[in-house]
Amino acid sequence: MxxxxxxxxxxxxxxxxxxxxxxxxxxxxxxxxxxxxxxxxxxxxxxxxxxxxxxxxxxxxxxxxxxxxxxxxxxxxxxxxxxxxxxxxxxxxxxxxxDGLKPVQAGRFTVFGSHDRDKVAPNAIPIEIEAALAFGTGHHGTTLGCLRAIDRLAKAGRAFRPLDVGTGTGVLAIAAGLRHRVPVLASDIDRVSVVAAHENAVLNKARGYVQVIHAAGLKDARFRRGAPYDLILANILPRPLVGLATDLVRLVAPGGTVVLSGIIPPHANLVISAYRDRGLHLVMRETIEGWVTLTMRSGR
Missing domain, CATH: 3.30.70.120 (Alpha-Beta Plaits)
Incomplete structure (x- = not known):
């Protein structure tokens, strides 16, 4: 989708x-x-x-x-x-x-609407997200790729300081908070998305994990107060991903992981290059439904 x-x-x-x-x-x-x-x-x-x-x-x-x-x-x-x-x-x-949305499975996560609460497996980590005035119900290849990355990284070790840039509905921040049981800072440039993400965090009993702020870019002092982050999620678009590269990499902890998505294949190398030039290396590239999710790691 x-x-x-x-x-x-x-x-x-x-x-x-x-x-x-x-x-x-x-x-x-x-x-x-x-x-x-x-x-x-x-x-x-x-x-x-x-x-x-x-x-x-x-x-x-x-x-x-x-x-x-x-x-x-x-x-x-x-x-x-x-x-x-x-x-x-x-x-x-x-x-x-x-009407057309069905539950989405991504590792241990199941993302679903309220009409499908009875279809979630008992051993899944459930995340209830309704279609709303914000991006991210889990059905898009970008969101699915990020959810898979969060689950995969959790199996390899716990993240203690996650950051979600451009949170939309808050689905990725909620997933990181529930999976790692740690506080997550989430931001969005759109005030409607900030409200939606906060409401979804409450709905999914993740309010204690997810803090949502309204911010454009990454220059707000609140980002620096929480840095460095050992997991940064940014599911936006190639042009803003490249534009944010310098500020974003400055917030990454040594050995920290960055998950980038919202990228179509022709633009993937541009994004990889922008972050590689700033000290990150590519760990994994996954394409789902024509959308690329990049997992990169800091060598600092």
Whole structure:
């Protein structure tokens, strides 16, 4: 499934029912062509299991001809002819999105919505996250890659000072806190995400582990007070990851681990290079649904 940072008060929805192959192509192209702060793209299996759905939520009314042209370019005339557009009431997309979401397993973690509480295995670490006005329900390849990394790293040893940059719904901070049983500092540039992350921490009985702050970048003094961090999570986008590299690496403890995601394959080497130039080395590269998660470690 593909996701974006859902825009505040979306007004229009594009919907398409098609094959998995076409859905992924359409979702990838539209996700690349529009500002993720103004649109949200989701491609997921329909409840009947026969076809896939593509849904694009727009903050403002889209140019329908332009969107259809993008669909046509990625999947052909027949698929473009099936595209529909709808005006939506504020927050209606939340309930719509939930219809296609199923529990996600990532190592010991199970991420689920309230409608699937009865489907969580007894030995799992449950994290309940609803579709909301923030990124991160666990279904996107970036979030899934980070969750797998957190679980994998926990098996190798405990992290004592985790930091989650661009926390969205707070799912990664909650996972790190519950898995390692330590306090986690989480931040986001978006105030709506800060509220959502705090509410999700309370919902998942992780309030004592997760502190969420509103901050742009990493220059806020609160980051330095908690440094150095032996685990830093940053699931954002390639350009801000590169822009944050210098400040982020300064916060990493000697031998600490950095998990970076939100990266499509053509941009992975750019991100690796930016962090390698600042003293980190690549430990693992994992690609899930066309999205790359990098695990890097400080040699200091």
């Amino acid at each position: 593909l996701e974006g940072l859902h825009p505040v008060s979306p007004t229009h929805l594009m919907r398409l029912e098609t094959s998995e192959r076409a859905a992924r192509k359409v979702g990838d192209l539209i996700g690349e062509m529009f500002d993720p702060a103004e649109t949200a793209v989701a491609a997921f299996e329909a409840p009947d299991g026969q076809l896939w759905l593509v849904e694009v939520f727009f903050r403002d009314a889209p140019d329908e001809d332009h969107v259809r042209a993008l669909v046509r370019a990625s999947a052909g005339d027949a698929v473009a002819a099936c595209v529909t557009f709808h005006a939506i009431e504020s927050r209606d997309w939340v309930r719509t999105s939930l």
